[in-house]
Amino acid sequence: MSSKLQALNDWVDQVANHTRASRVHWCDGSGDENRKLIEAMLESGDLEQLNPETHPDCYLHRSDPADVARVEHLTYVCTEREDDAGPNNNWMAPAEAHALMNGLFAGCMEDRTLYVVPYCMGPIESPFSRCGVEITDSPYVVANMRLMTRMGSDALARIERDGRFVKGLHSTGDLDPDRRYIVHFPEELSIQSFGSGYGGNALLGKKCHALRIASYQARTEGWLAEHMLIVGIQNPAGEIRYVAGAFPSACGKTNLAMLIPPEAYREGGWKVWTVGDDICWLHPGEDGRLWAINPEAGFFGVAPGTSAKTNPNALAMLDRETIFTNVAVTEDNRPWWEGLGEGKPAKDWRGRAFDPKHGPAAHPNSRFTVSIKRCPSYSDQADNPDGVPIDAIVFGGRRASLAPLVLEAHDWTHGVLVGAGMASETTAAATGQVGIVRRDPMAMKPFCGYHFADYWAHWLDVGGKLTRPPKIFQVNWFRRDAGGKFIWPGFGDNMRVLEWIMARCRDEADATDTAVGKLPDAGAINLEGLEERPDMEELLRIDPAEWRAEIEAIGKHLESFGSRVPSQLHETLGRIREAIG
């Protein structure tokens, strides 16, 4: 054992003693190891085999019915000073949090195997990648981490080279919601999660490391860790330009990342390449541009609504080597969810005979876990250690009214204000009420590991280092008509909006300047091939009265973050307030 791994080894020993784990298994990430884990989970009932003829190597996991989404009210950022966590986070003093978690973890792995999961967030050879080790007692977490990250021997070798890693400790505990905590110690680069086996609560490489801890590190190191998809748009001339997009949970990142352009575009030579669907690490490059890597290696995607019509790329991946969580199954044991568009559910997500009286067959936050390499639109740049250069940043959310289909920020500072003021209707991705409009700055409300005001200041700083900053846009696929129907067709047709965005980035499209940003004329979005013309005037309408109220609301929202909010944001908002009259 090299001295650099000694620290890791000591930590594993100490945790194994404290949790009284009955066995310790160091994961190498191999196919053989995975097969053994799967077999054991089939035996224990943690997994069920799906139809091997239609879905080879696909499994269903049913989580505890009270453990189906991230728990934001039980998620803490534990900095020495409360102010550093900011009003956007729950805070606990580190000493108190350690005492609480030590109590919960004591003896919790008796009769369980402790898995040591070394992982690398980002391409193994990238200078921008960061490693971590998750200790967990959940084989389901191990199998998911293997798909979601570069997990195993290669990551361990890099940890040995780097000599540093984020320490993540996880136990499903007894799943008692009263003994459930997800706590982060950004100053110690460590995470402790107890009492949940679900998604962002338990796969510690994802939201806990790649967003909360990484955003904190990124601030001191001069980069950004964001809740963004990364997509490459290839035009008929064969040039590929990259877009990064922040949308709150269950608001369309995975779908935009895998978009298939409408037929007229495909025939014209447009193509879309997937680099990432959830998390993006952005670094200012020597060329004055912003460069992006996807720290993840797989998708943990929302199942409901995924169909051959809405997201054929996703559907094409999901018939092998996929773990499904909380979906329904058909009579012949194929996975099923609302919006799939074919087949019928026989058993619901809890394994009961399907009865519409019990609600939807698949849980609204049911998910699939699959390697990004299975994606038909997988970009060969996704593994590039340098990342890809970003031309446009897109902020989006669910807004039934107010927000137009697309709007371009006047400049970087205005773009940061657009991001800081973002709001969206809540979804099933977190426990709590669904459909309430809440402010979700940069789609990072649940994920920023420090004070939002400092985060906005950092965004302004990073912009100041760029000589060729991306243009910043706001989009809204979710505007509704008086009858409550979405006006914009969405999904593949979002390409029409991306085309305008790309043209703006090349100075090849006009825009009308308004107080709130630059807008396309109703005729500027290409609608060729659409069966029905959407009401473009309504989609692009700026209602001054509604916007006046919005600006007041954004002003109050900024004020709630106190004196640390950069004055440029207040000034920019003030100018918009004056211009709108």
Ligand SMILES: Nc1nc2c(ncn2[C@@H]2O[C@H](COP(=O)(O)OP(=O)(O)OP(=O)(O)O)[C@@H](O)[C@H]2O)c(=O)[nH]1
């Ligand atoms: N109407 C409409 N619905 C969409 C569109 N894009 C995505 N959706 C639906 O929104 C839901 C969530 O979409 P995803 O793409 O999985 O969202 P996400 O942002 O990746 O979600 P997380 O994984 O939770 O971060 C799914 O049910 C989609 O079918 C769109 O353009 N229009």
Ligand SMILES: O=C([O-])CC(=O)C(=O)O
């Ligand atoms: O973290 C999770 O559980 C799923 C996810 O991507 C999100 O909620 O944004």
Ligand SMILES: [Mn+2]
């Ligand atoms: Mn997400």
